[in-house]
Amino acid sequence: MSLVGIKNGISHVLSKNSPDKQHLLDSEESQVDYNNNLNDEERSIGSIARSRRSKDDDDEEEESIPITDFTSLVSNVLGKVDPRVMSDIVIGLSDGLTVPFALTAGLSSLGDTKLVITGGFAELISGAISMGLGGYLAAKSESDFYYSEVKAEKKKFYSNITEVNHEIEDILLDINENFSDETIVSFIKDLKKEPKLMVDFLIRFGKGLEEPAENRQLTSALTIGGAYFLGGFVPLVPYFFVNTVDVGLIASIIVMAFTLFWFGFIKAQISLGDQCSTYKKFEEAVQMVLVGGIAAGSAWLLVRLIG
Numbered sequence: 001m002s003l004v005g006i007k008n009g010i011s012h013v014l015s016k017n018s019p020d021k022q023h024l025l026d027s028e029e030s031q032v033d034y035n036n037n038l039n040d041e042e043r044s045i046g047s048i049a050r051s052r053r054s055k056d057d058d059d060e061e062e063e064s065i066p067i068t069d070f071t072s073l074v075s076n077v078l079g080k081v082d083p084r085v086m087s088d089i090v091i092g093l094s095d096g097l098t099v100p101f102a103l104t105a106g107l108s109s110l111g112d113t114k115l116v117i118t119g120g121f122a123e124l125i126s127g128a129i130s131m132g133l134g135g136y137l138a139a140k141s142e143s144d145f146y147y148s149e150v151k152a153e154k155k156k157f158y159s160n161i162t163e164v165n166h167e168i169e170d171i172l173l174d175i176n177e178n179f180s181d182e183t184i185v186s187f188i189k190d191l192k193k194e195p196k197l198m199v200d201f202l203i204r205f206g207k208g209l210e211e212p213a214e215n216r217q218l219t220s221a222l223t224i225g226g227a228y229f230l231g232g233f234v235p236l237v238p239y240f241f242v243n244t245v246d247v248g249l250i251a252s253i254i255v256m257a258f259t260l261f262w263f264g265f266i267k268a269q270i271s272l273g274d275q276c277s278t279y280k281k282f283e284e285a286v287q288m289v290l291v292g293g294i295a296a297g298s299a300w301l302l303v304r305l306i307g
Contacts, residue, residue, distance in 0.1 A: 084216070084220075088227065090267055092225065100231075120235070125229075127232060132224055146203075167206055263288055264285035268284035269281055
């Protein structure tokens with residue numbers, strides 16, 4: 001495909017999720033309609049490609065098999081969630097399913113159900129707030145870093161365009177080291193016509209950075225904090241329905257073993273995708289159970305020895 005076709009493809013990728021964003025250079029240059037410059041051969045190729053994609057999509061729909069496996073269904077649903085939000089959920093649940101469990105197990109050695117519930121709730125609230133604040137600060141740091149890089153590229157665009165050209169050249173050669181000098185020069189000339197696109201190209205493909213989603217800090221704080229609270233509430237549930245703390249501890253251990261196992265199993269499937277073998281999923285699931293069990297056992301033993 002000609003260089004114009006390559007340029008159009010990258011323009012589409014860059015502009016699809018970030019039209020007229022404030023972080024890019026303000027420019028009054030009109031956008032060039034490159035579609036009018038496509039020759040008949042490129043139009044024909046594009047038409048054939050679209051036809052083939054449409055046919056493949058139809059075939060895929062016809063050959064699709066209903067999902068009946070529970071873990072596949074869960075991962076399919078969660079897979080539609082924003083990856084960053086999904087990461088926050090995993091972080092919150094991972095800590096929420098282990099730390100409060102260890103605490104409640106430790107408190108149960110004191111022999112008072114009410115104490116376990118009260119202490120557990122106190123830890124849940126403080127832990128959720130702490131985790132939420134941590135998520136907020138992490139997201140803010142990520143956002144600050146992103147915009148500082150954008151600002152630096154803007155400054156470089158005005159003060160040292162030669163360095164910018166070299167950066168673009170390096171990016172293209174990383175993509176395909178066989179690009180000719182003519183191809184690279186022509187690409188850079190076309191990209192210069194759209195300064196906003198040029199800066200976004202450098203940030204995304206040169207720095208490997210994506211613009212943080214709107215309200216990312218608040219979303220991260222609420223997601224991590226909420227997931228922590230939800231995960232930490234699970235080991236507390238049995239203590240509401242028993243009269244003795246020993247029975248509550250045994251029930252909590254059974255509930256948590258089940259929960260940790262399936263959390264590790266589903267987390268592995270979501271993280272590693274279809275390439276993840278059943279053996280690997282079981283390995284991750286058992287690992288989660290062991291981590292939670294060791295933490296809870298250590299806390300229980302330590303409080304028992306102190307008490």
